[in-house]
Amino acid sequence: MRKRLHSQADSRVRLSDVATTAGVSTATVSRTLNAPEKVAPAARERVVAAIAELGYVPHGAARALASQRSMTIGVLIPTLENSIFAASVHGLEQRLERDGYNLLLASSEYDPDREVAQAKVLIERGVDGLVLVGTAHHPALYERLQQASIPYVTTWSFDSGGDAPSIGIDNRGAMAGMVRYLLDLGHTAIAIISPSVDSNDRIAARRGGVRDAMAERGLAFDERYLAECRYSIMGGRESLRFLMNLDPAPTAIVCTSDVLAFGAMVEARAQGIAIPAALSITGFDDLDFAEHLQPPLTTIHVPAADLGARAADYLLASIAGRPIADRIELPVNLIVRGTTSRPRPTGS
Amino acid sequence: MRKRLHSQADSRVRLSDVATTAGVSTATVSRTLNAPEKVAPAARERVVAAIAELGYVPHGAARALASQRSMTIGVLIPTLENSIFAASVHGLEQRLERDGYNLLLASSEYDPDREVAQAKVLIERGVDGLVLVGTAHHPALYERLQQASIPYVTTWSFDSGGDAPSIGIDNRGAMAGMVRYLLDLGHTAIAIISPSVDSNDRIAARRGGVRDAMAERGLAFDERYLAECRYSIMGGRESLRFLMNLDPAPTAIVCTSDVLAFGAMVEARAQGIAIPAALSITGFDDLDFAEHLQPPLTTIHVPAADLGARAADYLLASIAGRPIADRIELPVNLIVRGTTSRPRPTGS
DNA sequence: GCACCAATTGAAATCGCTTACAAGGAAGGG
DNA sequence: CCCTTCCTTGTAAGCGATTTCAATTGGTGC
Numbered sequence: 205m206r207k208r209l210h211s212q213a214d215s216r217v218r219l220s221d222v223a224t225t226a227g228v229s230t231a232t233v234s235r236t237l238n239a240p241e242k243v244a245p246a247a248r249e250r251v252v253a254a255i256a257e258l259g260y261v262p263h264g265a266a267r268a269l270a271s272q273r274s275m276t277i278g279v280l281i282p283t284l285e286n287s288i289f290a291a292s293v294h295g296l297e298q299r300l301e302r303d304g305y306n307l308l309l310a311s312s313e314y315d316p317d318r319e320v321a322q323a324k325v326l327i328e329r330g331v332d333g334l335v336l337v338g339t340a341h342h343p344a345l346y347e348r349l350q351q352a353s354i355p356y357v358t359t360w361s362f363d364s365g366g367d368a369p370s371i372g373i374d375n376r377g378a379m380a381g382m383v384r385y386l387l388d389l390g391h392t393a394i395a396i397i398s399p400s401v402d403s404n405d406r407i408a409a410r411r412g413g414v415r416d417a418m419a420e421r422g423l424a425f426d427e428r429y430l431a432e433c434r435y436s437i438m439g440g441r442e443s444l445r446f447l448m449n450l451d452p453a454p455t456a457i458v459c460t461s462d463v464l465a466f467g468a469m470v471e472a473r474a475q476g477i478a479i480p481a482a483l484s485i486t487g488f489d490d491l492d493f494a495e496h497l498q499p500p501l502t503t504i505h506v507p508a509a510d511l512g513a514r515a516a517d518y519l520l521a522s523i524a525g526r527p528i529a530d531r532i533e534l535p536v537n538l539i540v541r542g543t544t545s546r547p548r549p550t551g552s
Numbered sequence: 553m554r555k556r557l558h559s560q561a562d563s564r565v566r567l568s569d570v571a572t573t574a575g576v577s578t579a580t581v582s583r584t585l586n587a588p589e590k591v592a593p594a595a596r597e598r599v600v601a602a603i604a605e606l607g608y609v610p611h612g613a614a615r616a617l618a619s620q621r622s623m624t625i626g627v628l629i630p631t632l633e634n635s636i637f638a639a640s641v642h643g644l645e646q647r648l649e650r651d652g653y654n655l656l657l658a659s660s661e662y663d664p665d666r667e668v669a670q671a672k673v674l675i676e677r678g679v680d681g682l683v684l685v686g687t688a689h690h691p692a693l694y695e696r697l698q699q700a701s702i703p704y705v706t707t708w709s710f711d712s713g714g715d716a717p718s719i720g721i722d723n724r725g726a727m728a729g730m731v732r733y734l735l736d737l738g739h740t741a742i743a744i745i746s747p748s749v750d751s752n753d754r755i756a757a758r759r760g761g762v763r764d765a766m767a768e769r770g771l772a773f774d775e776r777y778l779a780e781c782r783y784s785i786m787g788g789r790e791s792l793r794f795l796m797n798l799d800p801a802p803t804a805i806v807c808t809s810d811v812l813a814f815g816a817m818v819e820a821r822a823q824g825i826a827i828p829a830a831l832s833i834t835g836f837d838d839l840d841f842a843e844h845l846q847p848p849l850t851t852i853h854v855p856a857a858d859l860g861a862r863a864a865d866y867l868l869a870s871i872a873g874r875p876i877a878d879r880i881e882l883p884v885n886l887i888v889r890g891t892t893s894r895p896r897p898t899g900s
Numbered sequence: 901g902c903a904c905c906a907a908t909t910g911a912a913a914t915c916g917c918t919t920a921c922a923a924g925g926a927a928g929g930g
Numbered sequence: 931c932c933c934t935t936c937c938t939t940g941t942a943a944g945c946g947a948t949t950t951c952a953a954t955t956g957g958t959g960c
Contacts, residue, residue: 216700216916218915218916218917219916219917219918220916220917228939228940229939229940229941230916230917230918230940230941231918231919231939231940231941231942232938232939232940233917234917234918234919235918235919235938235939237917238918242937242938243938243939244937244938244939247938247939259699261672261675261676261696261699261700262676262916262917263617263676263678263915263916263917264613264616264622264676264677264678265612265613265614265616265617265622265678265915265916265917266613266617266915266916266917266918266945267916267917267918268612268613268616268917268945269611269613269614269617269915269916269917269918269945269946269947270916270917270918270919270944270945271917271918271919271945272918272945274612274613275677276656276677283642284638284639284641284642284645285638285639285642287635287638290632290633290635290638291632291633293632293657294631294632294633294659297632297657297658297659298659301658301670304673306656306657306658306673306674306677307656307657307658308624308654308655308656308657309641309645309654309655309656309657310645310649310654310655311642311645311646322649324609325652325654326654327609328609328610328611328612329612329623329624329654330611330612330613348609351607351609352564352609436840437840437841437844441844466841466844467844470844470846473846492784492785493785493814493841496785496789496814496815496818498818498821498846564946566945566946566947567946567947567948568946568947576909576910577909577910577911578910578911578946578947578948579909579910579911579912579948579949580908580909580910581947582947582948582949583908583909583948583949585947586948590907590908591908591909592907592908592909595908595909610946610947611945611946611947612947613945613946613947614915614945614946614947614948615946615947615948616915616947617914617915617916617917617945617946617947617948618914618915618946618947618948618949619915619947619948619949620915620948901960902959902960903958903959903960904957904958904959905956905957905958905959906955906956906957906958907954907955907956907957908953908954908955908956909952909953909954909955910951910952910953910954911950911951911952911953912949912950912951913948913949913950913951914947914948914949914950915945915946915947915948915949916945917944917945918943918944918945919942919943919944920941920942920943920944921940921941921942921943922939922940922941923938923939923940923941924937924938924939924940925936925937925938925939926935926936926937926938927934927935927936927937928933928934928935928936929932929933929934929935930931930932930933930934
């Protein structure tokens with residue numbers, strides 16, 4: 205008896221049960237579920253009633269198998285621990301929900317191999333679309349996507365050049381803008397606090413932006429001024445300590461994220477370094493707390509939730525075959541607040 | 553020609569193709585995928601080779617339909633915008649990944665109806681288990697779960713009484729402990745900053761804890777001292793302003809979250825209120841930034857990621873039929889830091 | 901040598917739903 | 931009044947795996 209396998213008291217109610225109860229064929233039930241307008245009102249009502257009476261719940265897997273769509277979108281982020289990604293996923297999820305899609309979440313922890321593995325799992329699960337973070341990925345990932353012919357979109361890094369759809373921001377330009385602002389204030393001893401760039405094109409681009417802006421003014425970035433640390437408040441604190449022990453110490457520090465900047469500010473206060481009088485510090489992301497710091501953090505505002513929503517729009521359109529731009533650069537804003545000012549007088 | 557439906561150049565490689573290539577039956581291929589030890593080494597190797605050669609990727613939906621398990625766990629949280637949930641989901645996801653499960657994410661935005669709707673969708677998607685936040689849910693939700701006979705677990709609120717499996721913390725007791733500590737310091741004019749308790753049993757319990765502790769000392773909570781606001785830094789700021797305009801103003805404010813406490817601290821500084829000399833403030837959650845605030849925030853540490861991991865353990869065990877405790881209370885710690893001290897001398 | 905058993909394997913029946921195709925009926929046109 | 935055409939509906943063939951059950955094979959113990 206096969207039935208006993210799927211045990212429990214009574215076996216689940218199936219679409220065919222609804223059909224029997226409503227006195228119609230399974231095709232009609234399926235139609236009233238997926239294309240009600242194709243069913244005559246009378247029949248439709250009977251079906252709806254039968255569904256309610258029986259408490260019928262469609263079986264997603266069967267549906268996915270037969271229709272070849274899972275109504276599921278995969279999102280593969282580095283980590284949920286970085287709240288900027290959480291915000292983005294939130295935007296994505298909200299938008300997806302409106303269209304009846306669900307989110308299958310996976311994280312790579314910044315490990316390319318793990319990312320490929322996770323992508324494989326997501327594809328196996330039958331996601332109808334996939335959103336990726338960043339444009340630099342293992343070639344195997346793109347191959348898999350191609351082979352499965354699943355629509356996907358790369359986010360965060362805007363890349364008009366590659367051949368993958370891209371919805372993101374100009375990390376490099378944004379950071380260059382920040383540094384230009386610092387340069388205009390008179391800073392030249394500019395340091396960077398940032399996590400490693402390994403498999404993180406966003407960070408790599410931001411760092412590149414610093415060099416760009418300095419090069420424009422004929423300046424070279426002093427490699428000693430690069431403090432690499434993990435993504436955390438403590439990372440920022442330690443980096444600041446390291447940087448301020450250098451001789452000469454930098455007069456401005458750009459951080460590739462607000463979290464790092466916050467850590468740097470905390471440590472600066474602990475060391476009695478006045479911000480911005482003695483040292484300018486800048487962030488990136490414009491997280492909620494940035495404007496409430498003391499002094500308020502000068503940073504770059506990134507539309508995280510919007511990024512997620514746009515990615516959803518793109519995927520939804522692709523799936524539906526609707527035309528939609530596959531290169532969208534979202535604007536970013538330099539928000540000047542209180543952690544930046546002209547450098548302290550030179551000569552230490 | 554049916555084939556053309558699922559278009560694209562070549563149709564996807566199926567298990568049967570692998571079988572043909574390897575010269576075995578589909579059953580054998582399936583076995584080497586799901587129970588390799590049941591297949592003779594020679595055959596297994598041929599199958600593995602065929603899989604690699606063809607680039608075969610299992611079809612999740614077909615698999616789910618035939619095996620009646622989706623290898624997917626659903627998680628239904630209020631919102632990803634609250635980073636404490638993000639942390640918890642992260643813990644959950646990490647643990648799940650080890651067992652090859654994926655996470656289907658949905659959020660209710662604190663709306664009970666929406667929660668039921670989302671649960672329905674998750675069940676339709678065939679999740680093998682579901683994690684819920686809080687123990688207070690729409691009866692319809694529990695019915696659905698029962699009917700679908702899907703293992704689930706309620707988290708965050710520990711509830712030894714209900715009939716649902718529960719893995720959480722003692723919100724009420726934790727907050728009571730905090731207030732007792734404040735009472736011991738000499739505070740009696742204690743205020744609360746908290747979001748609405750609507751469909752949020754965690755917050756309701758925390759507020760209850762305040763009353764409990766005060767009642768133990770024969771004190772009654774002054775209802776005017778309750779500032780309700782949205783969950784955000786600004787909410788905390790506004791609430792503090794409101795509270796400190798009261799006469800007499802409270803000497804201590806307990807916040808149901810660190811985010812709110814941070815907002816309160818920001819506003820206190822703006823108003824020139826010395827913390828903790830003139831006013832004690834406490835948080836809840838012990839988010840990363842808490843210890844780095846100025847002064848460091850006295851709060852309650854909550855093992856968010858662990859909560860997620862435990863929920864995963866429970867579900868995994870339930871699915872596998874392994875015995876496992878279905879009531880787990882995770883310990884919580886009062887972390888006394890710098891935002892609390894004896895109250896300012898009375899007489900204003 | 902022979903019966904018995906364990907280990908492998910394959911054939912075929914599902915799993916629950918979607919949908920191409922055909923059929924039947926009502927409505928509209930000439 | 932007959933023929934088209936448009937709506938509705940049902941029949942039945944998949945979708946791509948898993949799994950039961952039986953058959954085959956090769957050892958093993960006496």
